[in-house]
Amino acid sequence: MQISKGVEWAAHAAVLLSALPTGRGLKAEALARYHSVPGPYMAKQMQALSKAGIVQTARGKHGGYRLARPAGEITLWDIMTAIEGSKSAFTCTEIRQNGPCGATPEQCRKKCAIAAAFHAAEVAFRESLQAISLVEIAAGVAADSPRKHLRNVGAWLEKEAVAIG
Amino acid sequence: MQISKGVEWAAHAAVLLSALPTGRGLKAEALARYHSVPGPYMAKQMQALSKAGIVQTARGKHGGYRLARPAGEITLWDIMTAIEGSKSAFTCTEIRQNGPCGATPEQCRKKCAIAAAFHAAEVAFRESLQAISLVEIAAGVAADSPRKHLRNVGAWLEKEAVAIG
C-alpha cells in the first residue's frame, strides 16, 4: 500500500501557495525550483490539483497558480485524492461467492465482514486527513521554523510571485 | 493507494482455518479449491502467512495448514502486513530540505507537519484493523449466512480436513 511521491510534492506546493498574498501566483516552474524537483513532474502534480479544483491558473501571460479556495477549506485528503484518485485501497472481489460452498448473490447483499472492516479502517484514515487543512499545516511548518528561515521564504516569494487577475 | 488482492484471499483462508477443529488442517490446494482461485497464487499467500507466524504447516505427509495461534490473537492488521509488508504508505523524502529556502537538517529533527499528519492517519487505519480479530470476522460471516450454508461449509471441512500433528 503506497502513496505516490507526488502527494508530498503537491502538499508542499499547496502550503507554499497558501503563503501568497491575494492577487499573486507562482508558476509551476518556480514551484519546482523552490522544491528543487524536476519541472515536468511538478507541473503534472499542479495539473492534477487544478483538475480537482484545488488550485487555479490565472489567465494572462504569467500563468501563475494560486489556491482556488481558502486554505482552511483545503484538506490533506483533498490533496491526496487529487493526486491518487479516491478509489478504495481494499478491493473486494466477492471471493465468498466462489467455489463449492459459495454464497449466493442474495446472501451477499450486505458487505462481507472482511470488506466492511477494511472499509471502516479506510474511513478512519480519510477522516484523519480530512481534519487537517492547509491552515493547520502552514501553522505547523511555521512553528517548526526559525524566524530567519521564514524571512528567507518571504523574500523568495516576493521575488518570484507573479501578478494574477 | 492499493491493497493487493492477495489480502482478501489470505483473510478468507485464515477465517476458514479458524473453523477447523484442533488437530486438523487444510492443504493450500484445498484452500484454493474452496475459494476457486489459482492454486499457486493461494500457495504464495499461505507461505506469506506462514512466514509471518500466522499459520503453520504440520510435519508429515499431509502438510496441511492450521492457525499458529488462537483466532482471537490474529487481527486483520496482522494478515494485511503479512501480505503487504508494514512499510508506511506515505514516504517523506524530506523535500523541505531542498532548494533555495531549504531547511537545515537541524531544523528537521521533528517530522514535517505534512508527514506527521499522514502518519497519524496511518495510525488510525492500523488501529482500526488491529481491533478486529478472526473471531469477530468469523462471527460476522456466520451471522450473515443462512444455517444451510454453514452446514455445507461444515460438511466440506469434514471431508477435506487432514489430520496434523
Ligand code: FES
Ligand atoms: S468477499 Fe471480498 S472481502 Fe469477503
Ligand code: FES
Ligand atoms: S518534508 Fe516530507 S512531507 Fe514535508
